Amino acid sequence: MVRRRAGDAGGAPDVLDVSERFWSSGGERLDVDGAVLVRNPAAPGHPSGTFLTAVRTGSAEQLDRVLARCHDLVEGGCRRVVVDAATPPVVAAHLAVEDWTPTTQLHLVLPATAAVPAAGIAPRPLSTDEDWARATELFRADHLEEDARHVRSARPAAATAAAVALRRSLTPAATWFAVERDGGFVAMVAAWAGDGGTGVVEDVFVRPDARHAGLARELLRFAVGQARAGGAGPVLIGAETDDTPKHLYARFGFRPAAVGHSWVRGT
Template sequence: MSVLLHLCTSGEWRAALDAGALRPPGPFVHLSRPEQVHLPAQRLFPGRRDLVLLVVDPARLTDPVVDEPGVAGDPGGMRFPHLYGPLPTSAVVAVVPHRPPVPPVLPEPGDALGRALALSLSLPVRRAPDVRDVPGGVAVRDPRFPHSYDNNRLLLGSPVDAGTVAAAAADLSVPAALLSWPGAAAVAAELATSGWEATELLVMTRPTHPPLPGGERAEVLAEPQVRAFRTEAWRRDLPAGLPDRDEVVAQLVGREPLTGTVVAVHEVAVRDGGRVVAAGQLRVDGATAAIEAVETEPAARGRGAADAVLARLVRLAADAGCDLVVLEADAADWPRHWYARRGFAVAGSVWEMARRQAGGATQASSR
């Protein structure tokens, strides 16, 4: 494996995203090869399972990397790569949770699907106040937002059977699951026959270059400036007869600032007469960025507003040092074709599962 690793706290990484680099506390940033990282982890953070591993592409480093001895107690002759300079966030192709003894999945720099999955699986873990190990992955739970699937679900990256998924969800009282291993379609289909709703999401990726044309109409706004737009969008999307609909909408909108505590979040919008009529969100996590929630209000559709938002999002990702943008699109809905015409290619798929309530309805979802 060609990547190098750096172990740090989620807070240290979030600060580095703002600064553009993680700076060494001394003369160098201590890096490890995958087979070595357990040694500094045990020495510096014994028993900790709330850390992250930065997956570094050494080809993107401009300062010298020197193999040097570690400390007394390391195996004889072992040498570690030391970066003599700051670690640019643009050299970090993925950020994955460090939860020993579970081995981390470390994508290679050129593995677009692996990088996309690393972001979709690790961001909820970094954001959650409660993370539990389950067969095939973890469960994340946040009692502040019980109506949000994104904050309360199983995140499963390794194969398990349908019964195991159902049992883990019931045991931990989570209403949803994300199945992201190859061949998960069969498990999704089996769950769909026993009280679950299955949605295939296509993982679509695009390089940040070449840029998309346009974008001049779109502007970067603060999250409170798009809150009213998001609130109305959720009201349109959720069933009118949904129990506690106002509370559901409030939770789905209110959870948004939490994401910005673990990755860099940018809100982009097009305004007409001062009012937001289209918006989208960019989540930057090192060299990988995720596009979320591109939407135009019905009365403003067909005028290029979403194109302007998307173009500005891709440009922002490039300006942040990202070489890859990723998103998830419903395999059964038209936006997948809209994204494909703008250079996004399908790299794979995942399955979003939601437990049905009595009477066949699903709980309010929250993508």
């Protein structure tokens, strides 16, 4: 399947391509016998940074060979396989037999024509080791809240550390910002201007004790402004299909565009 690059004349951005390029921007792409392995040395075990995509294997046996090759190239192997309209059905079928878990991600796009007021806050960019250590506390709170909502065991702290390492590897192309109050971080957001005309907003999180005061909306205004100042027109954001932030994003003006599908193991 040939995807049009986001921002090309004549159509809307391919949001799945934009999202993939965002998460793979800190790594490398390797052709692996009928698939592409995205490998991020900063977080080799994190499924958002190291994954298989463009999978075109025509049999279960060929897919097993690809996965075995990934074990040779990445410590612990590949934990996520992205499927799209051109992925042969046998891929998902075989992963299901092998007890991989299907996952979905909702992608929404704020049109380039959507006017967004200037933010009333000025989060500061993360730059130092201390900044990232404090941000890790927010990521940890986010992860624990998410695990509790899904009624599952809390992921280990090492998984949170890998998620933070992955994001830090995406800088300086993308920038993470934090809102600081009383000497601590209470909220964060990330912005990426993109490389094809479509930006990305990620990791909108407000600490529970700072919620219900409009801070999340201000973070969205700020991050969209940052992406557009860097040259973006439309702006992409992702949300879990079963979580409430998707409603906030829709009210803000983001429009549902696509649902991405993956299979993961080890979660």
